[in-house]
Amino acid sequence: MVPKLWNETIDAHRHAVREAILDTTWALATEHGLTSVTMSQIAEKTGIGRATLYKYFPDVEAILFAWHERQIAAHLQQLVDIRDEAGDAGRRLDAVLEAYAFIAHERQRHGADLGALLHGGGxxxxxxxxxxxxxxxxxxxAAKAGDVRDxxxxxxxxxxxLYALTAAGGLPSKAAVRRLVTVTLAGLRPPR
Amino acid sequence: MVPKLWNETIDAHRHAVREAILDTTWALATEHGLTSVTMSQIAEKTGIGRATLYKYFPDVEAILFAWHERQIAAHLQQLVDIRDEAGDAGRRLDAVLEAYAFIAHERQRHGADLGALLHGGGxxxxxxxxxxxxxxxxxxxAAKAGDVRDxxxxxxxxxxxLYALTAAGGLPSKAAVRRLVTVTLAGLRPPR
Known part of the structure; x- marks a missing residue:
């Protein structure tokens, strides 16, 4: 019987290799452009053999999708943490929506071809x-608390x-992102 | 010298053929799916030869892009007409934004693959x-007239x-689209 500790070590190793592949591929794609990245380059820069790389992922697109899934999961966790730190229902909503707008604002730097690939992926x-x-x-x-229209x-x-705050992707400054959040929140308030 | 009337007749003919190609291709793409449409099918259904079709467009994608450009131009003209018919600045804005939301609502019926192609086209x-x-x-x-925040x-x-109203694409009913317009307009009102 294989000892439990050994299995855990294998799992941790596989996880570490997978993470390294994602990081390397993302770095290569943003540096050299999406279409120029090859599996050989990724293997070389990750410090593993090509055959090993193919045991993890079938192609570059699959790696980028996995990177994107990891990224989305991290963003969701970030929003959950922000919700749990903020005070009452109204403040929780404001803090989460502002954080989401800044995530959308950061995302624009991915470049157009990468963005189209990742968001068209399904x-x-x-x-x-x-x-x-x-x-x-x-x-x-927040609606129950009277902070949001019902x-x-x-x-x-x-x-x-979520649609309105996506406009943050095209904004030139953090101040502009904050104004977008203010306007979006104003739409949510109970009607006068 | 070719008489002017003759040139006009040629232009009108070319225009009519081009319009027929766009209409036929769109009908085929929505009926059978984007990937199954061929240049031969389009030529046959338009009632022209394949060689003639290739004088107008190099491939199916180019035809769909041309269809989309025509569609966008028609929508813009529709919004201009609505603006010109409405009363004061505030009512003009409301009418145009509602019309835009309904256009976004209609657009969802294109199907996902067609939508991704058309909107990723640049x-x-x-x-x-x-x-x-x-x-x-x-x-x-409208801001000058005091109807919109300055x-x-x-x-x-x-x-x-424009981003907020794009949410209309995912809404199930016209009533939901109208509620979206109401919420979006509320964000635009001068702060209390």
Whole structure:
């Protein structure tokens, strides 16, 4: 019987190699452009053999999708942490939506071809639903507390927020991102 | 010398053939799916020879891009007409943004693969800028009249509107689209 510790060591090793492949591929893709990255380059720069690399991923696209999934999971965790640190329902909503806008603002630096590949992939549908549900719950809570309008369903308001804040990707400064958040939040307030 | 009337007849004929190619290709793409449409099918269904078709367009993708450009131009004209029919600055803005939301709502029926192709094409950058400028001018006018907040530049507000209203694409009903427009417009109102 293989000892448990040995299995854990193998798992940790495999995880570390996988992480290194993702990091290297992302660095190469942003440095040299998406179309010029090859599996050989990735293997060489990660410090593993090509045959080993192919045991982890079938092609460059699969690696970039895995990188993107990891990135989305990290962003979702970041939003959960921010929610848990903030005070009441209204403040939680404000803090999470501002953080989301800054994530969208950062994302623009990926470059257009990379962005089109990652967001056309269809592998993000589950994460998108998760995000939508997360924001919907925050909105429902804030509506109960009277901070958010209750004449429109939280799910519809979540769609509005997430689309509106995506405009942060095209904004030139952090100040502009904050103004976008202010305007978006104003749309959520109970009608006068 | 070729008489002027003859040239006009040729131009009108070329224009009619081009329009027929666009209509046929769109019908085939929406009926059978994007990837299954061939140049031969398009020629046959348009009632022209394959050689003639290739004098107009090099491939199916080019035809779909041309269709999309025509579609965007028609939508912009529709928004201009709506602006010119509405009353004061505030009502012009409301009417145009509602019409834009309904266009975004209709657009979802294109299907995912067609949508990804058309919007990843880069051929829409000019039209996007035109639309952004059009909405910006409406917002500047409405801000002057006191109907729209003036603490955020009209260009930033235009980005906010256009992104927020794109959420209409995922909405299940016209009533939901109208609620989205209401929420988006609420974000534009002068702060209390």
């Amino acid at each position: 592998h993000t549908a589950h994460a998108q639903q998760h995000l939508q549900g997360f924001v919907r719950d925050l909105l429902a809570e 004449d429109v369903a939280p799910d519809e308001l979540a769609g509005y927020c | 051929h829409t950058a000019h039209a996007q800028q035109h639309l952004q400028g059009f909405v910006r001018d409406l917002l500047a006018e 603490d955020v530049a009209p260009d930033e507000l235009a980005g906010y509107c």
